[in-house]
Amino acid sequence: MGHNAMRSNFELLAPGGDIESIKAAIVAGADAIYCGLDNFNARNRATNITFEDLNGIVRVAHQRDCKIFLTLNIMILESEIPAVIRLLNKLVNTKIDGVILQDLGLFHLIKQHFPTLDVHASTQVNSHNEGQILFMGQLNASRVNLSRELNIKEIKHLAQFGHQHNVLMEVFVHGSYCIGFSGLCYISSAKNGNSGNRGRCSQPCRDQYQTTAVGKDYPLNMKDNSAFSNLEALADAGVYSLKVEGRIKKSHYVYTVVDNWSRQLDNYCKQKPLLADTRELYTVFNRDFSNSYLMGDINKAMFIDNPRDNSVDHFAQIADAKSETEIQAVKQKLYDDKTTIIQTVEERIADLDISLLALELTIIGQVGQPLIIRVTTPLQQFEVASTSLLRQSENTVLDSDCFEKRFRSLNNGEYLLTPMNLTQLANNVVVPFKELTIMRDQITCVLNGDLPLVEPFELPKVVRVPQPSLTPSLSVLIANPADIDAVSQPNTAVYYQLPEAMAMEGLKLVTLFQQNPHLIPWFPAILIGDNYQAAVTFLEQVKPSRIVTNNSGVGYAAHQLGLAWIAGPQMNISNSLSLECLQQEFGCVGAFISNEIKRSQIKPIVAPAGFELYYSIYHPMMLLMSRQCLFHQTVGCKKKRFDDKCLRKCDKSASIINLTEASFVVDKQRGDHNALYNPENFLNLDIVAEVQNKFTGFMVDLRDIKTDTQVTVSKAELTALFNQYIAGNNELARSEIEAAIIGHTCNQYTKGL
Template sequence: MLLSLRFCGQQDQPLVIQASVETISTQVEGGNRVETFSVQSDSMMRASDKSPLDKEALEKRFRSFNNADYIIQEYDFSGLSTGLSIPFKDLTALKNRLAFLLNNSVDVISPVELPKLQQHAKVDDKPGLSLLISDEKDAHLGDVTDADIYFKLPESFKKNCDKYIELLKRNPRFIPWFPAVLIGKDYLEAVRILEEVKPAHIVSNNTGVAYKAFEMGIEWIAGPFLNTTNSYALNTLQEDLNCSGAFISNEINRMQIRNLKRPPGFKLLYSIYHPILMMTSRQCFFQQTVGCNKPSIEDGCMLKCEKATTITNVKGISFAVDKQKGGYPSIYNDEQFLNLDVIQDYSNLFDEFFIDLTDIGSGSKAKLDKIQLIEHFENLLQGSEDAKIQLDSMVTVSTHAQYKQGL
């Protein structure tokens, strides 16, 4: 609907607002319909040098009517004398009266005032390191670090598959890391892992698995793919699902992170090194890139296929194309996310800084020495400037632009 606002007022007279609403009809018969509303202030207009009601002031006050229900087509100030004003509270009452009429004479619900949240103390005084692996061959990394080791579970499982149940029981130090997308039998198999392994705690990017963990009394952390960006989300996760911690989104910037308020006894985690996922699909990316002998995707492709390559578009920008066994085909940015600034900025806020040491998303790039990476990251947490230089030299193609840009 189109809305036109006409403002009229003279000294020692009330301010009058006339609103015309034009409803556009798509039918030939009847045409457009115009309704007119009029409201006036209780107080009289007085001369004012400090804050007169001029075109700019009134447009600023009434532009909120330009919303999902109305489009302001015109402001008319021809009937309003200059240098006049009414008290601010009277102008607000006038605006509310007009909003009531435009809302079919139904009271407009005021915005909810959210309570201010308290910043609670950290769980750990000094931030620790955690890392993600996806292959049991990397279990030896636990010999060189005390960091928490998360084990990435696939998106797809064979029915009644005990492979990962046995793997997690064999390696009690591995903390199960559940993916975001689990469909049908794959979700049921993920739940069976919880029931059989009964881990002390997990990381879940899937709210269904998180709810199941909550029902079973398993401590769980909200993974980075839940993209948590604000303090009220943290409170909701804790109060409704007994969540014990959460990864903070890498999409918010330094200033936005500063406003986060931690719930009591709640861990805050931040990923400082990981591949940047751009797209995940159930369709094959390799038939159009490196080729595949199969004419179309088969049932076994999801569980058996494992490929990785790098493609370059016509602008010279490269992307990593990756397909893990049990995973969906995915495209990754050629740059790794590497944010070392956040350690200096927010070691007093985060309990844990996370690094992804899987080979997923690396494309055809040479694999980095994982033991060296762990050593440099741990030294960086201890305040070593040399470690920062070493990491910058190892991870040559990286970015943390979002930490500066934000949402």
């Protein structure tokens, strides 16, 4: 009975950035480990592992009751689809326990063609409401990693809801807090082309900024998350998987955190008192700890004005060490403690061997008898036999070359074929060669745990039908009723942004849309709890002819109600498979293509028949959205914590400048969360001419978000100019637009992912 037999209703899920960390997590008592291969995973900076390592890791983990999940949690580009299919064709015949995904196209591909793979929804999907859980459940996700911003009451509600719909909940319990909602953070992407949605986040939120009005140098840097003292509440909430963050951390960090959590879980399951001693957790890397998101207390004590390791400061404070000598003593003790941990890890993982297993084939047979192949590995021995009998032959005979060629594929990343033993085989004998193939498949099946291999899937070639020439239309996004008349022009669709605090505005909004039936509701990406329910009620009451949503939960609800819906730009759509997924699974009628990708990455995307494609050519660039208050650390705020009232009522803006002179705008609209914007708005007029006959429509975002971009004409004039430009690629209109919008960028379109 392994250490995990007690913990049947929990899983402790540990990070594994490299082989040492994976081994450390196994010996420290993890029930499961998530790790990435060298490609297609959201921790590009982790060392990651090769496919050859994977089978050995899975074998060693399984021997110790530990599961291995593989992270494929990034947006996939069209050009990468063949490579990702080649990878899945290999993975489906390994013994991995599941894959963690972000990209909708990948969910769809696996549901259609690799149904034996268990799939989990990554934190990058940003799940925080019931509709999103139903959406993910329909894509066969057996579990969903919930947004780190949720509190225990919200988590409990979703965990109970998940249980009713066969979806388990996973919650981050230890490691970094992000300042922004995951999957909706584009700051690293816009700043230097390293997208968090591609696992390349360069963490600009941890950068030093020019000292803010309240004296902070790291105004976006949050403490680390630790729910170590909240295990009972998480258990009561019905959370299944407790996830430790840290795939770029070293093995001694992983060992320490997993070991402490494992003991905490064991105590809970054996009804012993829970551990309160956090010394070891403070010994390894931390930015100090907070559990405030979990407690629903979003306060300014969650920030720390230092992104580096806080261990020395923590122990110096406890020891009341003031002088240089006293601090030196604290440092020395920490160094010694860490050295001890590193040695412990080295000793405990020394006998975990992930190297390939030797596979020995002994070939046996005389004339008139079946051919027998005896298979020997360190774990088992068995024989397979031919159905026909060996006969004498002068020309084609069974020799080592013929066996080498036929059985070479047994070197499959788990086994290493040793030279074959032919000493017990008569000379000049033969059986039909197709029998050798059958015997090889029988061997493979037994080695694969008596599971026949899954045949490789090949993506059918797309036959490109010449597109009828499209005349794209214009749509305009606004958020102020006063703008409705100005932008309601011929051939122009008007999107109206709904607030994230839907529950407060519900009735007022229903009236607005009933009075202006031509308005198309635009739903935000974040709709938590009552605000999601209010969004569904709005759909039921208004029954709009179509909607745009950046939240998949609203898309799910719209589909259930038979309403036409379009996936918004924050759904991060970057390939044809995602479009197919949206149309086939959820009755979606159209989608915005992500603004993170460039021309050469957009061009190969093919929409399914009758599916509409959109692209935003002008907008203030939201870099991240936070459930925290971004004013605490910048210009200050007299309120100690961020609550529902702030969400509803507060509107203000400020700016911060980092040391490389790049400035960012902090903006809070009434009814919305805090957001960080690029100083310059995005303007991409090139795409209209460069990508012909692909887009049904282009959008311009004229909401009142104060960035450094200046617009010298009215909204009505700007709308008319964009209309002229789109209708005929009108050069005069183009130069007028460029003159009217002062300060803009098209960086993301130039760089791409």
